[in-house]
Amino acid sequence: MLTVDKITKRFPGVIALEDVSLALEAGKITALIGENGAGKSTLMKVLSGIYQDYEGQIIFKGQVVRFSNPRDAQEQGIAIIHQELNLIPYLSITENIFLGRELITQYGTLDKRKMKLRTQELLDMLKLAVKPDTLVAGLKVGQQQVVEIAKALLTDSEVIIMDEPTSAITESEVEVLFEIINDLKKQNKAIVYVSHKLDELFRIADNYVVLRDGKSIESGKMEGITQDLLIQKMVGRSIQVQRKAVCENKEEILISVKRLFLKHPVRQKEDLLKNISFTVKKGEIVGIFGLMGAGRTELLETIFGLHPFISTSEIQIENTRVIINSPSDAIRSGLALVPEDRKKDGLVLGMDVKTNICLTTLPDLEDRGFLSDLKEKTLSEKYIDELKIKTPSPYQQAKNLSGGNQQKIVLAKWLATKPKLLLLDEPTRGIDIHAKSEIYKLISGLAEKGLGIIFVSSELPEILAVSDRVLVMAEGAITAEFSSIEATEDAILKAAIPKSVYENQL
Amino acid sequence: MNLQKYRADLIRFQSFIALFLLCLALSIMSDKFLTVSNAWNVMRQISVNICISTGMTLIVLTAGIDLSVGSVLALCGAITAGLLRNGIEFPSGNLFIGFTLFGAVVAGILTGSALGAFNGWAITKFKVPPFVATLAMLTIARGLTMLWTQGFPISGLGDTFLYFGTGWLLGIPVPVWISGTIVLIAVLITNKTRLGRYIYAIGGNESASKLSGINVSKVKITVYTIAGALAAVGGILVTSRLDSAQPNAGTSYELDSIAAVVIGGTSLSGGRGSILGTVQGAIIIGVLNNGLVLLNVSPFWQQVVKGFVILLAVIIDKSNSKND
Incomplete structure (x- = not known):
């Protein structure tokens, strides 16, 4: 349906894409993979009309096309759903979907009725059970993504490009998204799915294209290929996520947190964190796993003194009671926080x-x-x-x-x-595999020097590879604790799924 | 490559070049412009704006703004003048406190600092946007000025006091000494001290600064307090130059001050800019005002011209930062 033929895109001093070719088929999901900086986003920008000055050609439905701007690309049937959603929070779903292509009555006013009907149709098709008049600000991230998809469908896009669509949504929302993607596939759309999460690609994609250093390295069918092979193609060398050797004699307790509570900043009766107690020993790496919304970030922030008036806790560092009411208190007590969004x-x-x-x-x-x-x-x-x-x-x-x-x-x-204790909140988010392994090495090195480390991550393999001990959080509480020997992906995930959801599924 | 470097130099000195061209044009068009007496006259006039704009720059660097400087200037000038001339009388207790020159000046500056600190407090404690908090202070301080002066100018302040605004020291007007010293200290603060670094960091990324253990509220309150104090110094200079505290002094001075900051290349979104840039901005505005007067341009047209200059400066600045 769409063929990219030997595209080269140059920036001053850099060649971002070099002779990249790929072919998208209707009714197939193509995974576009590569490390950060491999040229994925440049390629998407060429496809969606953001960059017009490239060498090579794009052949769409048998014709050579060159989009003059993103709108042109959209009108011809190529839609892109960016990682950062481009919706306007205080407009309704309908208004967002029709933004820039509003329907007009014969009197020149907005044809609200027709737009609303069309929106309802789209939402029904995508099985999103909210009213077209709902403000986008009131939707969850996953729902907003569905609205973006609806927007793409409005123009009857035949090629839909999704950039890291699951980076900000919960597991259950991922399931919904995958169902939608499979529906779109049945409607004969060609879908490009860009993601770092290889396990997702194995679940959903039919074909793959690997980019490395701006070149298309290989493409083929997902069937029959293994995760290790894909990683090898992405990095150009094989790397192993190796499990850390468990160090013994870590006995000395560095920090003990007892009975930590955090209230909701607005709804004072609701607890965001409930009765959390744990310890970290010197030289120990404690991994904290939890799904989106489990309270991991809030826990680190509370320990670091960012929520002084709505939290209570008893914190001892090296057996001395400390009171932390601000980041500067925390720093003085020997804490350091590497935040989630750098x-x-x-x-x-x-x-x-x-x-x-x-x-x-x-x-x-x-x-x-x-x-x-x-x-x-x-x-x-x-x-x-x-x-x-x-x-x-x-x-x-x-x-x-x-x-x-x-x-x-x-x-x-x-x-x-x-610092004595390093709090790391998703320290490897959005960085490439090579840099990730460097960060892991750094962290292990620091632990060997006696630092205590709390390592929060939503990537299970990473948690398993790095931690000496794993704590699992769900709905603002710690639900399980595993030593690195006992920890398995299954057991951790089971403990991480909120009870309410879990019971519904049974 | 060479061309790029050339371009970068051009950008760095652009306001300087603009100023030079402006002066060149004015000296061709008017034979009164390029004289020593006119030069000192311009410098004396812009000293007040430089005082205010120095404080304004610090605030804008933290991504804030202060609309109250004009009113604070008027109030502090009036307080200094009033205390100097009349002292304070408490009719009930038969108590009278007289003020020396020093005492009156200090009281004026303390008043400015207090109002600035109040701005900072409202902004940090209650998260009132700086625009709104200082807009409120604009009205409050103007009202207090009217109350204090009862709407009448306070004049006849004595020769010693007039020295601040009209005197000469070593062949240079006293206001130029004062504003020059202030600029020097501010340059040192912004480039060489922790406070300066924190100011830039907060303007560049407030939340990262907070997480780095910087006491953001304290820095902001400090900055607004300094701005208030400097507005007071401006008020004392104005009062001294006119030998009179006018209740409506300083009206719309905040706009000239913001203009100087912006023309000087400081970004209104914070984190980027410099004191010396602002000084150049203030000089450009001062020279422009002076030149238009010398050329007998009507005051109404002067405002129109000034408006376009501000717009032009920002447009040039935007296109430069885009090329960065």
Whole structure:
């Protein structure tokens, strides 16, 4: 249905895509895989008309096409659903779906009735049981995604490109999404599914295309290929996620958290976190697993002093009671938090690497009341070196570095505070496999030096590979604890599924 | 490559180049422009805006704004003038407190600091957007000025006091010394101290700053307090130059100040900009005002021209940052 023939896209100084070819078939789901920076997003931008100046050609339904802008691509039948949803929160579903292509009555006013009817049809087809007048702000992320799909169907798109569609939705929403995708497949749509999550691809995709360093490495049928083989093709070498050797004699308790409660910021009667108690020993990596909404991030934030007025707890660090009411209290007690969203909460993107690394320890970098350039430079160069941060100089702006290197900057700025306990919230989210394994190594190295580490992740293989002990959270409480020997994917998942959902399924 | 470097230099000095071209054009068009006395006259006039705009820059760098500076300037000028001239009388207790020059000036500056701190407190404690909080203060301070002065100017403040606004020291007008010192300190703060670094960090990413253990509220309150104090200094300069505290002094000064900040290349979304940029911005506005007066352009047209200059400056700045 759609063929991409030897497309090359150049940016000043870089070739983002080189001679990339692929073919999409109607009624088939094609998985597009590759590490970050492999050229997936560039390819999608070419396909959806965002980039017009490329070499090579796109053949769509037997004709060579060149879209002049995203709208043109949409009208000809190619829709893209971006990772960050592009909906307007305070407009209704109908208004969002018809945005920019509103139906007009003969008097020139909006034909609300017709638009609403059409929206209802689309929602029925996608089995989304909400009213067309509902504001998008009131929908869950998974439901918003369905609205995006409805938007794509409105223009009768024949090719639908989905960029990391499951990155922000819950397991049960994933199931709904997969059903929809299978329906679309039956309607003979060609679907491109971009995802890092290989297990999903095995469940849903028919074909695959692997991109590496801007080139299309291989394509073929999903049937008969294994996960390891795919990874090998993506990275160009085989890497193993190896289980960490369990270290013994970790006896000394570093932190003990007892009876931690967190109230809902608005609905005061509701507890977001319920009676959480646990300990971390020196040199121990404790993995915390939970589905979206289980309260993992809130737990780390509460320990770090971000919710002082709505939480209660008893925290002891090295057998001394501490009271943490703000991040600066937490830092003083030896805690460090690498937040989930490094761009939003971790870095000042417009500042350079040096300044970001030094931000947590400025009082130590002063010389007679003024900041010392020399001290800042020495500190940042030490960590650039130690963590192998790839940057042309300490004066490079953080926003110009790759995700993995940005994450290392965040780690560096926290290691500079000489913490005793490192709280890591999804530290490998959105970074490529190579950078991930570097981060794992770093973390294990830190634990060997005696740091306690809490490692929150929603990726099971990662948790199993890294942790000495696994805690599982569901609905704001800890539901299970496993040593790394007992831990299996099945057992962890079972404990992570909220009781209410679980019982419904039985 | 060379061309790129050339371009980058051009961008760095763009407001300087603009200023140079402006001066060149004005000296051709008017023989009164390029004289020593006119130069000092311009510098004296812009000193007040430089004081206010220095504080404004610090605030804008944290992604805030202060609309109250004009009213705070008026109130503090009036308080200094009133205390100096009349002192405070408590009719009930038969108590009278007289003020020395020093005491009156300090009281004026403390008033400005207090109002600034109040702004900062409202913004950080109750999460009132800076635009709204300082808009409220604009009205509050103007009202307090009217109450304090009863709507009449306070004049006859004594020769010593007039020295601040009209005097000379080592061949340079005193207001230029004062604003120059303020600029120097502010440059040091922004480039060389922890506070300065925190200001840029908060403007660049407030939530990351908070998580890094920075006491965001404290920094913001400090910045608004400094801005209030500097508005007070501006008020004292204005009052001294006119030998009179006018109840409606400083009206719309906040706009000139924001204009100077923006022309100087500081981003209204915070995190990017500099004090020296603002100084250039203030000089451009001052020279433009002065030139238009010398060229006998009507005051009404002056406002129109100034508006377009601000717009142009921001458009150029936007297109530069896009090319970054």
